[in-house]
Amino acid sequence: MGFKIAVAGATGNVGREMLDILEERGFPADEIVPLASRRSIGTEVSYGDKTLKVRALEDYDFSDTDLCLMSAGGEVSKKMSPAIGKAGCIVIDNSSAWRYDSDVPLIVPEVNPDAIEGFRKKNIIANPNCSTAQLVVALKPLHDAATIKRIVVSTYQSVSGAGKDGMDELFNQSRAVFVSDPIETKKFTKRIAFNVIPHIDVFMEDGYTKEEWKILAETKKMLDPKIRVTATAVRVPVFVGHAEAVNIEFEKPITADEARDILREAPGCLVVDKHEDGGYVTPHECAGDDATYISRIREDATVENGLALWVVSDNLRKGAALNTIQIAELLVAKGLIQPKKQAA
Template identity: 75%
Template structure:
């Protein structure tokens, strides 16, 4: 007997990706249930070679469900994740609703797997922001050896991070450029087609955006609270895949060659770094892949013990769905859940 898994938000970009990854990785589930809002009930979504009919969240009974993969937005998670956790079902939440809660572990399996044991307080585990997930995967092996003191990162984030409507807006605006059609802007404050927008989420009092604040707070929680980090998060006209230009200062000396060797041997990372035209990864190539790719590893001569590198990943996978499924696999592999038959 396997486990019963519910995917909440199954009709969205990330929810569909979760179903695909559960199937691809042969997750040990004997039943997978697709769940969404009442208005989506009855729709059909694919799970491997099966078709699942979507059930309504507000009428679903989670009492016999082992794991809930939650990807329905922050407000829905705030309302439902604690309720679901109280039934004994463990919620792995992809929203920001509980990332900063002291009783909820924030997990990237390659970075802080030991923190997962704290989930039992609320039966909730948080998945980090997509831009943070790939960053900390790349920083972790370097921090373990040379101790990071400061990080400066500029992100180049695809529109899929803002949902399907944002992807549609990029497509429609791009078409309008070539057909002289009407240019409509609904999801973004400025035109995204053939443009870049230096704002993701709302502005805070200090002039940073909430997306930038998330990267700071989440890196400190998962990696080291002493790390100083500043971010500039930019939306770019790419459908899938986030890229980041990262500058790191260390307490101890570390050469580009040492950093490359560490990254090559680290879990979840692939180094593609040839110093020739095209000898690096781009979001287009990373789409559909599980790895976090690191390229352009080089010394920063403007500071002591400085390195710069380029980091790319599929934000719908490692930034969201894949990381969520990996957390669920950790629960099982570490025997933190009991199978329903034995419960």
């Protein structure tokens, strides 16, 4: 007997990716229910070779549903997830709504799988920010080996992190450049075509943006609260795939060769690090893949026990949809969830 799964936000980039990954990975689902706002009722989405029609999230009864994969935005999740959880359906939420709630576990299965057992307080599990997810996958095995003291990260984040509107804006602006049409800016604060913007999310009082704060807070919650983190988040004219330049200071000595060997054996990591032209991975190559790619591993001579590296991943997959499905798989593997139909 398989599970009944609702995918909320099924018409969005991440929701559609969730449907694809559920089918790709053979998740034990007997029934998939795509949900979205009322204006999307009847919209068709694909699940393997099936075509499913979207139903209204607001009107759906979750009492016989085992899992809700929530990718409908933070405000919707704040409003609906507690009630869904009380109905006995476990919510795995992709927004920032619950990440910093002490009663909600924030999970990357390769990093802190044991923390998932805390979900019972609210029946909600949080998925981290896309830029944090790939970062902690790379950091966890290195932290276990040499204890990280401080991280400086600069992100190069694709427009898909801003949703379909962000992707459309890059496409329309790029086309306008080539045909000499006026450039329209709607989604981003400045032109994104053939440009980079050092601003993601809102500014905070200390001058950092909320995206940068998320990296700090989520890394501390999942990895170690003692780690010091500073970040600069930059939007770049790439459709899919986030990249990060990461500088790490450790308590214990660790060489580039040791780090390379550790990361080659680490779950979710794929090292591509040849000191030659093209011997590294870019966002273009990582799109559609599940791995967190790590390249340019080298020692930093400016600090004691320092390393620098380059981390790339598909933000729609590991940064969102894939991690959500992996959390669901972890619930099953640990025996923390049983199909309601079977229980009945």
